[in-house]
Amino acid sequence: MLFGVAVLAGLAPQLPAQRTAPALAHLARPLAAAKPSAGTLLPVVTTLPEPLAASSPGPVPPGNPPVKAEPPDCSRLKCVALTMDDGPVPGTANVLDLLRRKGVHATFFVVGQLARRHPALLRRMVAEGHVVGNHSWNHPEFFGKKARTIRGQLAHTDAAVRRAIGRDPVLMRPPFGEVTPKVREACRRLGEAVVLWDVDPLDWKDRKASTIAHRVVKQAKRGSIILTHDSLKTTRAAYSDIIDGLRARGFTLVTVPELFGGHLKAGRVYLRG
Numbered sequence: 001m002l003f004g005v006a007v008l009a010g011l012a013p014q015l016p017a018q019r020t021a022p023a024l025a026h027l028a029r030p031l032a033a034a035k036p037s038a039g040t041l042l043p044v045v046t047t048l049p050e051p052l053a054a055s056s057p058g059p060v061p062p063g064n065p066p067v068k069a070e071p072p073d074c075s076r077l078k079c080v081a082l083t084m085d086d087g088p089v090p091g092t093a094n095v096l097d098l099l100r101r102k103g104v105h106a107t108f109f110v111v112g113q114l115a116r117r118h119p120a121l122l123r124r125m126v127a128e129g130h131v132v133g134n135h136s137w138n139h140p141e142f143f144g145k146k147a148r149t150i151r152g153q154l155a156h157t158d159a160a161v162r163r164a165i166g167r168d169p170v171l172m173r174p175p176f177g178e179v180t181p182k183v184r185e186a187c188r189r190l191g192e193a194v195v196l197w198d199v200d201p202l203d204w205k206d207r208k209a210s211t212i213a214h215r216v217v218k219q220a221k222r223g224s225i226i227l228t229h230d231s232l233k234t235t236r237a238a239y240s241d242i243i244d245g246l247r248a249r250g251f252t253l254v255t256v257p258e259l260f261g262g263h264l265k266a267g268r269v270y271l272r273g
């Protein structure tokens with residue numbers, strides 16, 4: 001691994017300059033847009049479900065996960081990690097089709113209540129070489145929340161993921177990038193690294209595929225972690241150009257663990273490789 005791990009010892013992450021508090025407030029929109037009124041999906045569940053039974057995981061397709069001959073060597077390659085938040089939604093299946101056609105592995109930060117609804121999509125992610133991370137149960141703000149509430153949000157999502165794919169996530173992305181000491185402590189206990197981003201195309205705000213693709217391709221640097229939302233139709237329409245554009249610039253698309261050579265520490269905050 002060429003780049004040092006972006007470990008932040010402080011209590012709050014050093015978010016990129018433009019990610020000020022007002023901007024964070026606006027980041028609430030991606031999931032809000034997924035309300036039924038927007039024609040996309042889910043009723044917003046405000047209460048956590050009963051703890052999921054420790055039942056055996058759902059069946060994993062035989063022969064999977066695929067054995068990769070060699071993981072990408074990001075000390076040598078210009079690696080970037082494409083991450084996808086707020087799903088899975090039915091349209092995520094089309095994203096998986098595209099990633100398979102392109103031979104790209106991504107990292108999906110899933111919302112627990114959707115993971116419970118679409119376990120087959122999670123199984124497909126893992127079977128096709130992608131990584132599944134925790135993005136809370138129902139996408140609340142974490143600022144000001146009690147430790148117990150945060151732990152519940154993460155633990156319930158872990159249970160839904162475990163039920164679908166037979167193992168717990170090792171990555172967590174807090175809704176709106178809101179990291180507090182309580183969030184970090186919860187992740188440390190659950191064995192999850194906190195993954196933020198350094199490239200944000202503002203895909204929740206500007207719903208035009210060409211604009212989103214242009215911003216990602218232009219802003220990406222070696223080691224970048226790219227924030228996108230597979231829950232958004234316009235973003236899904238941008239992925240093909242994003243992948244082609246990044247490759248044209250010489251980037252290799254990898255998962256977040258691959259970006260860090262597998263060395264991620266629970267409770268630590270990562271912005272880029």
Ligand code: ZN
Pocket residue numbers: 030031085086135139175176
């Ligand atoms: Zn989100």
